[in-house]
Amino acid sequence: MQSKVTIYDVANAAHVSMATVSRVMNNNPKVKKETKERVLKVIHDLNYHPNAVAQGLASKKTTTIGVIIPDLTNSYFANLAVGIDDIAMMYNYNIILSNSNEDTEKQNKIIDNLLAKQVDGIIYMGRNQTEHFQNVIKESETAVVLAGTVDNQNTPSVNINYRKATHDATNFFLKQKQKVALVVDNANFPINAEYRIPGYRDALKENDIKFDKNLIFENHNSDSVNSSIYNNIYESGATAAIVDNDETALLLLNKGFNLGKKIPNDFQIISSNNTIVTKYGRPMISSITQPTYDIGAVAMRILTKIMNNEEVKEKNIYLDYDIIHRGTTRI
Amino acid sequence: MQSKVTIYDVANAAHVSMATVSRVMNNNPKVKKETKERVLKVIHDLNYHPNAVAQGLASKKTTTIGVIIPDLTNSYFANLAVGIDDIAMMYNYNIILSNSNEDTEKQNKIIDNLLAKQVDGIIYMGRNQTEHFQNVIKESETAVVLAGTVDNQNTPSVNINYRKATHDATNFFLKQKQKVALVVDNANFPINAEYRIPGYRDALKENDIKFDKNLIFENHNSDSVNSSIYNNIYESGATAAIVDNDETALLLLNKGFNLGKKIPNDFQIISSNNTIVTKYGRPMISSITQPTYDIGAVAMRILTKIMNNEEVKEKNIYLDYDIIHRGTTRI
DNA sequence: CTGAAAGCGCTAACAA
DNA sequence: TTGTTAGCGCTTTCAG
Numbered sequence: 149m150q151s152k153v154t155i156y157d158v159a160n161a162a163h164v165s166m167a168t169v170s171r172v173m174n175n176n177p178k179v180k181k182e183t184k185e186r187v188l189k190v191i192h193d194l195n196y197h198p199n200a201v202a203q204g205l206a207s208k209k210t211t212t213i214g215v216i217i218p219d220l221t222n223s224y225f226a227n228l229a230v231g232i233d234d235i236a237m238m239y240n241y242n243i244i245l246s247n248s249n250e251d252t253e254k255q256n257k258i259i260d261n262l263l264a265k266q267v268d269g270i271i272y273m274g275r276n277q278t279e280h281f282q283n284v285i286k287e288s289e290t291a292v293v294l295a296g297t298v299d300n301q302n303t304p305s306v307n308i309n310y311r312k313a314t315h316d317a318t319n320f321f322l323k324q325k326q327k328v329a330l331v332v333d334n335a336n337f338p339i340n341a342e343y344r345i346p347g348y349r350d351a352l353k354e355n356d357i358k359f360d361k362n363l364i365f366e367n368h369n370s371d372s373v374n375s376s377i378y379n380n381i382y383e384s385g386a387t388a389a390i391v392d393n394d395e396t397a398l399l400l401l402n403k404g405f406n407l408g409k410k411i412p413n414d415f416q417i418i419s420s421n422n423t424i425v426t427k428y429g430r431p432m433i434s435s436i437t438q439p440t441y442d443i444g445a446v447a448m449r450i451l452t453k454i455m456n457n458e459e460v461k462e463k464n465i466y467l468d469y470d471i472i473h474r475g476t477t478r479i
Numbered sequence: 480m481q482s483k484v485t486i487y488d489v490a491n492a493a494h495v496s497m498a499t500v501s502r503v504m505n506n507n508p509k510v511k512k513e514t515k516e517r518v519l520k521v522i523h524d525l526n527y528h529p530n531a532v533a534q535g536l537a538s539k540k541t542t543t544i545g546v547i548i549p550d551l552t553n554s555y556f557a558n559l560a561v562g563i564d565d566i567a568m569m570y571n572y573n574i575i576l577s578n579s580n581e582d583t584e585k586q587n588k589i590i591d592n593l594l595a596k597q598v599d600g601i602i603y604m605g606r607n608q609t610e611h612f613q614n615v616i617k618e619s620e621t622a623v624v625l626a627g628t629v630d631n632q633n634t635p636s637v638n639i640n641y642r643k644a645t646h647d648a649t650n651f652f653l654k655q656k657q658k659v660a661l662v663v664d665n666a667n668f669p670i671n672a673e674y675r676i677p678g679y680r681d682a683l684k685e686n687d688i689k690f691d692k693n694l695i696f697e698n699h700n701s702d703s704v705n706s707s708i709y710n711n712i713y714e715s716g717a718t719a720a721i722v723d724n725d726e727t728a729l730l731l732l733n734k735g736f737n738l739g740k741k742i743p744n745d746f747q748i749i750s751s752n753n754t755i756v757t758k759y760g761r762p763m764i765s766s767i768t769q770p771t772y773d774i775g776a777v778a779m780r781i782l783t784k785i786m787n788n789e790e791v792k793e794k795n796i797y798l799d800y801d802i803i804h805r806g807t808t809r810i
Numbered sequence: 811c812t813g814a815a816a817g818c819g820c821t822a823a824c825a826a
Numbered sequence: 827t828t829g830t831t832a833g834c835g836c837t838t839t840c841a842g
């Protein structure tokens with residue numbers, strides 16, 4: 149193996165200084181045209197590829213960003229990640245992707261790693277940032293953008309208006325005099341405690357219905373087919389459910405079928421993320437629609453701006469949502 | 480913001496040389512106990528965190544590996560990625576994850592990026608490595624392991640025996656005198672051309688049935704709900720199908736229902752990856768079972784060995800598979 | 811427009 | 827057991 153060719157070798161072969169080669173590589177305009185071409189030719193002939201690690205050390209920019217994802221196998225977050233990845237690649241950033249499992253220790257380890265690797269920025273997805281995460285970010289002054297994620301720190305973020313979306317979905321059912329259950333992973337997560345549940349209650353209040361906390365169900369992030377939560381929902385007397393996770397909604401639908409429920413006649417469902425999973429249902433599942441890919445893409449775009457110290461007008465961006473009625477709702 | 484504390488600051492404060500600090504950080508045994516403790520205390524007091532980029536440049540090891548995935552939103556690959564990520568974290572590696580979309584240009588760009596970032600190794604998932612990829616890998620001598628992926632280059636890999644698994648599934652149907660279709664993404668990909676289709680033909684031959692190429696269907700990686708392929712399959716006269724992708728199998732199942740097919744009475748299905756998606760079916764989908772997570776995990780483990788120049792006995796590892804009969808097969 | 815030279819923060823001989 | 831000293835490969839003033 150011919151040992152790696154460095155900028156030094158290029159400089160030598162082209163009879164210029166390393167500085168000039170560096171300028172050529174970085175498209176610095178003040179290099180004479182002929183010089184540039186000569187250098188470019190040598191670069192090509194020698195098959196020179198700059199060492200990004202060395203560049204990173206010298207320039208203090210790694211063109212790498214960290215992405216923290218709660219669960220790679222969750223269709224919603226996976227779609228966000230694809231949006232992030234596409235835009236990152238477009239702007240020539242690489243992504244260090246880590247699966248947090250929403251686990252505290254793991255998250256702490258991840259953030260330390262990311263910072264050690266000198267990432268230029270971080271996109272965080274998830275529902276429970278650790279204190280350590282927040283402290284460390286603050287100190288390090290690393291740019292962070294939340295995607296499909298809220299916190300109570302005014303961190304830049306890209307989302308839909310969960311409160312209003314949940315409100316709308318609840319209202320849809322309430323107009324039909326349904327008794328509506330709200331199914332969330334964990335009622336204490338900010339996204340639920342501060343957005344979805346308040347949105348649900350907003351609608352209740354508008355319709356003069358008393359809030360019943362027994363109609364809030366938590367499935368604690370479990371995709372388990374055998375969770376008892378599905379039975380509980382059907383036995384609660386609810387006639388409709390808004391579910392914060394497509395996988396859960398599908399499992400709920402199937403369980404209803406097994407229990408002999410007619411959906412949407414006996415029971416209606418609106419899911420929240422409109423991933424492909426909603427299409428796996430029989431009937432297909434009605435859902436709040438989110439521009440999932442775009443949320444990731446916009447988050448990444450914002451992050452590039454922050455990293456370049458460009459002005460960003462809106463720190464907290466809300467993209468449009470809607471509700472699509474498929475087979476699990478009556479209209 | 481207090482400017483970053485470096486190894487130099489630590490050395491100063493602890494009245495030792497940088498080398499000693501470095502030794503402490505790297506757990507070099509030949510540091511006197513008291514010295515070590517003093518340094519450790521300073522490290523803690525100063526809240527020193529080593530700069531991995533500088534370490535990478537000096538040591539020529541980045542403790543970062545590249546992972547190429549065809550589609551983050553595909554449940555099978557996402558599960559592999561989780562296995563990879565877990566073991567990587569266990570061994571203190573970070574993962575640069577890139578979505579290739581099985582796109583040639585994108586793959587080429589990704590591999591160049593990864594190499595520029597000086598990753599210590601690469602895990603490749605996908606079905607069509609580009610020539611550029613293979614050339615560049617060879618030159619760079621970067622360790623590569625394939626996960627859930629085959630090639631024709633004898634690259635280290637972790638898989639199940641796709642040929643035998645497909646053979647078994649086909650045989651299961653043939654024993655029932657079914658006319659069996661084989662549904663793959665692309666018949667030319669090595670995994671299909673050299674494993675699944677031969678496995679299918681093996682079983683045919685054993686049962687003295689003539690191969691009919693019209694029973695091989697390609698869905699070209701599309702998850703599309705509206706693909707015409709489903710109709711074609713049902714209209715082909717086949718009474719059973721082996722499908723290489725759980726998402727496709729589910730869509731096929733649902734389409735059958737819409738066409739009024741009774742499954743498994745009129746038509747049977749065996750899927751290939753046993754991801755959670757098989758559980759979304761009504762009935763749940765019978766499937767070849769693969770230790771998906773383990774394939775990723777083992778691939779990562781092998782990669783650590785290769786990167787450490789440890790001996791690896793088996794270059795190509797085959798994990799156990801089985802067939803689980805759920806609701807889409809008759810037994 | 812180009813070059814010299816000083817780092818970036820760390821590791822790894824080599825000495826002591 | 828510890829310190830000295832070269833680098834690792836690149837960017838970036840500062841001169842010219």
